[in-house]
Amino acid sequence: MNFGWSEAQLELKKKAKDFALKHLNSEVSQKEQTNSFPLEEWQKCAEFGVLGWPFPKEYGGAGYEMSTSILMLEGLGFGSEDNGLPFSLNSQLWSTQMAINAFGTEEQKQKYLKPLIAGKIGAFGITEEDSGSDTYSLKMCAERVDGGYVLNGEKHYITLAPICDIAVVFATTNPKLGKWGITAFIVDRSCDGFTVSEVREKVGMRTTPMGNLYFKDCFVSESNRLGKEGAGLSLFSSAMESERGYIFASQVGRMEKQLEKAVEYANSRKSFGKTIGTFQSISNRIANMRLRLETCKMHLYKVAYLDDHDLPLMKEAAMAKLYISEAFVESSMDFIRIFGAKGVVTEFEIERDLRDGLGGLIYSGTSDIQRNIIAKLEGLL
Structure with a gap:
């Protein structure tokens, strides 16, 4: 590299x-x-x-x-x-x-x-009420009819769902085949039988709408099938490699901004007659923030390098998602502690990073799932 x-x-x-x-x-x-x-x-x-x-x-x-x-x-x-x-x-x-x-x-x-x-x-809908980490146990079905398919089912906790113009969704076209019977479709918001929920409130990322997608006898033409019938597993796996690898690219930038603000504050805020940056408890937190930031960059850049060179990146993408999501939460905690009372008062806009970071431990595959992926790719059964 x-x-x-x-x-x-x-x-x-x-x-x-x-x-x-x-x-x-x-x-x-x-x-x-x-x-x-x-x-x-x-x-x-x-x-x-x-x-x-x-x-x-x-x-x-x-x-x-x-x-x-x-x-x-x-x-x-x-x-x-x-x-x-x-x-x-x-x-x-x-x-x-x-x-x-x-x-x-x-x-x-x-x-x-x-x-x-x-x-x-656009929204990307695979998660259902009873199939989150167990992704391929989804129940939404697509029945083949003349000229296309009829979709029935629901998708839950979908980013951008309440405001989407189109959605890429996954449904089973042959339940007997399990995950090999899953197919992807592109569905236009204007299609009859396709509706969305109101925005679901959540702890952070509140400017990102999350909600549900509903399909009731929704006809989708064959031309809107994405990939071959039964190819949903391959399609989802490919998309998830990209999402896991890169979805936190902007949060790495935010971590750099946190560090800049923390250093500036530590060099200006005084306590006991000294700037707080001279106290080891503060300087150590800032050192840890820098270490996390640079490690996050290495994970992120390695995934991009592998991608640019058409090399396998499944394990590296899982490691990037896992490490960056957890590092952002830890650095956000340090960010709050460095600012003290200002860190927990909403008007100073410090605590928001922590709330925004918590969801990253869950979406795009939980931290536990990422560890399972990494362990399996290390050869564990």
Whole structure:
């Protein structure tokens, strides 16, 4: 791996950071407190090209290599005080869009991928009420009929579900085949029988809408099947590698911003006649924040390197998801402790990072599931 970045790459990261600082920080606390999705900022991000950075130019993308895209998303996370918006962007990039780009027909890419890159909103639905970590025990079914399929079932806890324009969803077309009978579909919000829930309130990431998708006798044409019938397992596994590997790219940028703020505060705040940064309890926390940040970067960059060179990355993606999600929570705790009372009072916008980080231990595969994946790939039965 080359640990250096070119001047061009660093300039792109700076542009992403400057864009976020200038355009993405309007009334963040108010939106967070009211569970309001920042649609105007989302559209600005689309116009800036965020949703197209790693995708081919023929679909409206920029065609950047993965490592460059990740670096830019890191810059976006540094500049944005709202963790929810970058998370929403990453969620759509690495699940919905990546699945369509990798498995979609040319017609599907023109019809769905291009509008998503331009700012349409897409959800990725596999989780059900009784199938979370046990993903392939899903109950939603797709019955083959003339010209297509009829979908019946529900998807729960889906990012962007309440506001999505389209959804990539998974259903079983042959229950007898178990996970080998799962098929993916692209469903337009306008389809009869497709409805969504209201926004479900959660502990953090409140500007990222989460909700349910409902399908009742929803007809989907055969042209909207994504990949071959029964190929849902392969499609989901591929999309999850991308999502696990990169969904926290912007949180790595946020960790860098935390560190910058912590150092500035530790050098200005005085206690017992000294700046608090001179006390070992504070300096050790800042040292740990730096160590976590640099380790997170190494995990993130390695996944991107493997991706850019078409090398296997399942284990590395699981390690990146596991480590970065847990490191963000730990650094957010240190961030609060360094700021003391200000850290727990909402008006100072310090405690929000911890709340936003907690969900990362669960979504895109829990920390326990990531450890299971890593252990299995190490040869444990």
